[in-house]
Amino acid sequence: MFKLSLGKRVSAGSRLFVALLFPLYLANPAFAQTNIRVGSTVSSDVSAAALSLGMKTGAFKKAGLNIELTTFVQSSQKYDSIKGNAIDIDINMGAVNAAQLYSSGVPITVLRAVTPADIWAVVARPDSKLSKPADFKGKRFGVVSLSGANFAVTYLAFKTQSVDFMREVKVSALPPSALLTALDKGDIEGATIYEPYLTGALKTGRVKVLFRPGELYQKRFGEPFIALVITGRNEFIQKNRAAAAKFIAVMEQMLANLPANVDLASQALVENMPDMKITTAEAKEMLIPYMPNVIKSANDPQLIKRAQNMYDRLLEVKQLQEPVKASAFWTRL
Incomplete structure (x- = not known):
C-alpha cells in the first residue's frame, strides 16, 4: 500500500493519482538524472572552468544530468581511463590525442572544439x-x-x-x-x-x-591550431545521445557566460581542482586572457576541414603515424 512520507495511508484515488504522476516524475530533469562520468585534466583552461560553473550553478542538474567528475594531474592517466571505459566524456582532450586514440582503435567521437593553442x-x-x-x-x-x-x-x-x-x-x-x-x-x-x-x-x-x-x-x-576538444566514448553517446547533446548545450552556455560569471567560475574551478593549489583570484587571473579566444563555432564543415588540415600537417611531419579522417570521428549532435 502506498504511503505518504508522514506514514499515513492514502486512498485508492490517491494511489491512482500517484500512479499517473510517476512517469512524469521519472521524466522530470529534477528527478530523472543521467549519470555522466566526466574526466578532466587538472587545468585552468576555459573548458574546465565552464564545467565547474555549470556544476556550481546547477545547470547540469537542471538539464537532467548528474556529473561524476574525476580529475587527473597527468593527461596520460586520463587517456588510460578512457581506453578502459572508465570515463564517458573528456572535457579537455588534446585534439591531437583524439586523433591518436581514434586511429589506435579507441571508440571516441569529438563533440566540440573548445580552445585554440593559446595557453x-x-x-x-x-x-x-x-x-x-x-x-x-x-x-x-x-x-x-x-x-x-x-x-x-x-x-x-x-x-x-x-x-x-x-x-x-x-x-x-x-x-x-x-x-x-x-x-x-x-x-x-x-x-x-x-x-x-x-x-x-x-x-x-x-x-x-x-x-x-x-x-x-x-x-x-591562416587558421588556428585546434588544441582542446570535448570527446565522448561512442558507447555512451549511442545509448545516451539526448543526454550527450544536453551536456554540450550546457557547456556552450557556460562558455558563453564565463565573462559575466568569472568570479563564480574561478571559485568553482578552484573547488573542483584542489591539486592546482591556487587561489580564486589566481584562477581568475589565468582565465581572463583566454576567454575571448574560445572557439565559437560548433563542429561545422569549415571547422572539421581545419581539423583535417591540422592532422594532415601532423602526418606530414610524422607526428601522426597514419592518416586520419576528421569527418569520421568529429560530429555535431
Missing part, C-alpha cells in the same frame, strides 16, 4: 638572448611530453621557420614543474609551458615569454 608559450630565463625558433638550433629545450598537443604545436611552430624540432634542437621531456627548475639551473635554455604554470612563473620573474607557438602556426597557415 602554451615558449619561455626562457629573463636574461636569455634567444627570441625565435631558429635561435634554438643546437640548444637544449624542454617539453612535457613527446606527443600530444603541447609537443605538436611546438613542433609545427618551429617547422614554420624551417627548424626541424627533433633533429636540430636537443629536446627532452620533463613534468611542468621540473621544466621550470631545469630553466632555473640552466639545464635547458627554453621550454614550452602552459597554464596554470605559466602565469605563476611570469609573476615571480622566473621566465619571460619568447613567443606563442599557436600564434606562429596561425600566422603561417
Whole structure:
C-alpha cells in the first residue's frame, strides 16, 4: 500500500493519482538524472572552468544530468581511463590525442572544439638572448611530453621557420614543474609551458615569454591550431545521445557566460581542482586572457576541414603515424 512520507495511508484515488504522476516524475530533469562520468585534466583552461560553473550553478542538474567528475594531474592517466571505459566524456582532450586514440582503435567521437593553442608559450630565463625558433638550433629545450598537443604545436611552430624540432634542437621531456627548475639551473635554455604554470612563473620573474607557438602556426597557415576538444566514448553517446547533446548545450552556455560569471567560475574551478593549489583570484587571473579566444563555432564543415588540415600537417611531419579522417570521428549532435 502506498504511503505518504508522514506514514499515513492514502486512498485508492490517491494511489491512482500517484500512479499517473510517476512517469512524469521519472521524466522530470529534477528527478530523472543521467549519470555522466566526466574526466578532466587538472587545468585552468576555459573548458574546465565552464564545467565547474555549470556544476556550481546547477545547470547540469537542471538539464537532467548528474556529473561524476574525476580529475587527473597527468593527461596520460586520463587517456588510460578512457581506453578502459572508465570515463564517458573528456572535457579537455588534446585534439591531437583524439586523433591518436581514434586511429589506435579507441571508440571516441569529438563533440566540440573548445580552445585554440593559446595557453602554451615558449619561455626562457629573463636574461636569455634567444627570441625565435631558429635561435634554438643546437640548444637544449624542454617539453612535457613527446606527443600530444603541447609537443605538436611546438613542433609545427618551429617547422614554420624551417627548424626541424627533433633533429636540430636537443629536446627532452620533463613534468611542468621540473621544466621550470631545469630553466632555473640552466639545464635547458627554453621550454614550452602552459597554464596554470605559466602565469605563476611570469609573476615571480622566473621566465619571460619568447613567443606563442599557436600564434606562429596561425600566422603561417591562416587558421588556428585546434588544441582542446570535448570527446565522448561512442558507447555512451549511442545509448545516451539526448543526454550527450544536453551536456554540450550546457557547456556552450557556460562558455558563453564565463565573462559575466568569472568570479563564480574561478571559485568553482578552484573547488573542483584542489591539486592546482591556487587561489580564486589566481584562477581568475589565468582565465581572463583566454576567454575571448574560445572557439565559437560548433563542429561545422569549415571547422572539421581545419581539423583535417591540422592532422594532415601532423602526418606530414610524422607526428601522426597514419592518416586520419576528421569527418569520421568529429560530429555535431
